[in-house]
Amino acid sequence: MHSEKKDMGIKLEYEVIKEDFGRAGEASSDIKKVLRKLGIDSAIIRRVAIATYEAEINIVIHSEGGKITVYIKPDKIEIIAKDKGPGIKDINLAMQKGFSTASNKVRELGFGAGMGLPNMKKSSDEFDIESKVGIGTTLKMIIYFNK
Amino acid sequence: MLIKDVKELLDGEFLTGQEYSMCEVNGAFGCDLMSDVLAYVEDKTLLLTGLTNPQVIRTAEMLDINAIVFVRGKVPSEEVIAMAKDIGIALIATKHTMYTSCGILYNNGLKGILIGGI
Numbered sequence: 001m002h003s004e005k006k007d008m009g010i011k012l013e014y015e016v017i018k019e020d021f022g023r024a025g026e027a028s029s030d031i032k033k034v035l036r037k038l039g040i041d042s043a044i045i046r047r048v049a050i051a052t053y054e055a056e057i058n059i060v061i062h063s064e065g066g067k068i069t070v071y072i073k074p075d076k077i078e079i080i081a082k083d084k085g086p087g088i089k090d091i092n093l094a095m096q097k098g099f100s101t102a103s104n105k106v107r108e109l110g111f112g113a114g115m116g117l118p119n120m121k122k123s124s125d126e127f128d129i130e131s132k133v134g135i136g137t138t139l140k141m142i143i144y145f146n147k
Numbered sequence: 148m149l150i151k152d153v154k155e156l157l158d159g160e161f162l163t164g165q166e167y168s169m170c171e172v173n174g175a176f177g178c179d180l181m182s183d184v185l186a187y188v189e190d191k192t193l194l195l196t197g198l199t200n201p202q203v204i205r206t207a208e209m210l211d212i213n214a215i216v217f218v219r220g221k222v223p224s225e226e227v228i229a230m231a232k233d234i235g236i237a238l239i240a241t242k243h244t245m246y247t248s249c250g251i252l253y254n255n256g257l258k259g260i261l262i263g264g265i
Binding site for chain 1: 179180181182183184185186190196198200201202203205206208209210211
């Protein structure tokens with residue numbers, strides 16, 4: 001993990017490795033611990049944890065690897081999950097509950113039910129997804145402290 | 148329902164977290180799909196599952212789930228049990244199937260969680 005403090009907030013950054021199923025979730029676990037130490041409201045922490053964990057699992061499952069960056073600001077938490085990888089051909093389809101391209105191996109672990117993206121959207125106040133086939137996908141999620 | 152009552156009703160054994168015996172769970176969710184657990188479960192919900200990989204513990208951690216029952220005699224590895232111990236999650240193993248485990252707990256007053264529309 002790489003973290004730095006700036007005047008207007010704290011930045012946390014984590015590398016997420018492709019197909020590293022054993023360690024998947026470590027970044028989200030660390031983010032959660034930092035938020036807890038900062039005394040942030042538990043309902044907010046829970047939403048951030050769900051959003052970062054789903055994003056982390058997605059990077060492990062679907063991409064060639066990527067990065068999760070979290071900015072903790074006075075009024076909000078911003079999460080950016082950026083991966084290198086195949087990208088998403090049809091974002092509208094990917095956003096539908098139940099749609100998944102995950103492998104059987106991933107399904108045996110209990111994922112790949114097509115709930116990840118809709119759940120990230122549900123957990124965040126603002127959700128933006130950009131994807132280019134053959135290049136990668138970037139998710140931006142914002143959770144406000146008071147909304 | 149207290150975690151110790153869950154363990155006793157299911158003829159189970161603690162794999163870790165016996166110290167949380169007197170903590171309470173407000174409802175239960177039986178599922179082998181962690182994707183659905185992440186989408187629907189609230190905190191202080193008992194998770195019943197037949198999956199034993201590390202992602203079950205990670206999923207529980209993210210949601211503040213404080214107790215997990217492994218059904219059908221499944222027991223996770225020492226590494227997975229140690230992870231739960233570090234985080235502070237009670238793990239219970241039972242030989243009952245998912246269906247029977249859920250039935251016993253439901254009959255004793257532990258209801259399922261509510262999801263959209265029901």
